[in-house]
């Protein structure tokens with residue numbers, strides 16, 4: 001039976017879930033307080049680096065790995081579909097991932113073997129290091145890909161428009177204080193939005209929206225800052241070293257990031273972080289010294305303990321659902337997360353065990 005589903009928040013998680021629900025035959029409305037595919041107040045999806053892989057996957061639990069691995073293997077197909085059906089780019093490239101020391105080699109090998117992730121150790125003179133002017137032996141993971149978040153979000157927005165999803169942009173919903181069942185949700189202007197089911201995908205703002213009805217929801221903003229360069233000769237692969245990464249884009253740009261800052265909803269960019277990121281970038285790629293930093297931006301990740309999102313029905317409000325808290329890997333996790341919540345909302349058997357992502361309320 002086709003239902004009308006209202007999604008609150010038009011980031012990557014809301015948009016991909018809308019796509020899954022449209023594919024399942026439902027009528028979908030997205031309510032977004034700014035504009036989808038833009039960055040106004042720290043929305044994370046526009047700001048992200050776009051690596052479709054969880055930097056050091058061996059540091060995370062199996063449920064987290066289930067979501068990220070599914071995303072890592074499905075992006076190529078999703079992006080091909082978006083590009084074919086909208087004519088817009090997504091920036092998907094299979095650029096591979098070079099992991100420079102220090103890292104836990106035993107855990108890395110164990111994880112790659114267990115998850116059938118292709119890998120190779122490159123010695124100091126390997127040509128793949130030389131083409132990046134790198135000289136440290138490294139772990140090479142050729143299957144790791146990237147998307148370009150502003151492009152991907154733009155293509156998604158266009159796909160949603162083409163597929164009759166109603167976009168209520170520049171429309172902010174008020175914090176929820178109703179209880180079951182939820183017949184309508186009020187905007188800040190007092191307009192009632194009605195639906196059969198509601199889904200919260202409001203990223204870092206989810207707790208603010210739900211604190212009265214889901215006080216245990218453990219989500220807080222975690223700021224990340226990134227720099228943008230345009231070097232004469234770019235890296236060929238994504239390079240990661242000691243908590244810091246560099247992502248080369250196809251048109252010659254290079255991202256260098258990022259930080260994990262617990263500063264509330266402050267979206268400013270800071271000079272000290274700029275200097276810190278530039279120093280790390282120049283240590284890996286000395287040719288960046290003296291080059292202008294073209295752009296410097298920040299985004300607010302929806303931070304959660306253990307990077308574990310909540311993908312779940314609300315245990316008490318029968319027509320309210322959550323898909324939020326993807327922290328550092330929301331772009332990577334979005335396809336799996338969208339599929340899982342869509343299955344839970346439409347009464348289908350979930351493709352992975354859903355209990356690790358359940359919202360617990362005493």
Ligand SMILES: Cc1cc2nc3c(=O)[nH]c(=O)nc-3n(C[C@H](O)[C@H](O)[C@H](O)COP(=O)(O)OP(=O)(O)OC[C@H]3O[C@@H](n4cnc5c(N)ncnc54)[C@H](O)[C@@H]3O)c2cc1C
Pocket residue numbers: 008009010011012013014031032033034042043044045046047048049050051052053171172173174201202203204205206209223224225226257258259298299300301302324325326327328329330331332333
């Ligand atoms: C610097 C940085 C680098 C990153 N790099 C990567 C990476 O390489 N790979 C990766 O997988 N992930 C990465 N991430 C993480 C990823 O970007 C996030 O996990 C993901 O974007 C979260 O998506 P979301 O849709 O939940 O949140 P958001 O994109 O923040 O979307 C939430 C939306 O809800 C809207 N909203 C909030 N409140 C309301 C309301 N009351 N009414 C209506 N709308 C509302 C907001 O305006 C916003 O558009 C990075 C993040 C940052 C900041």
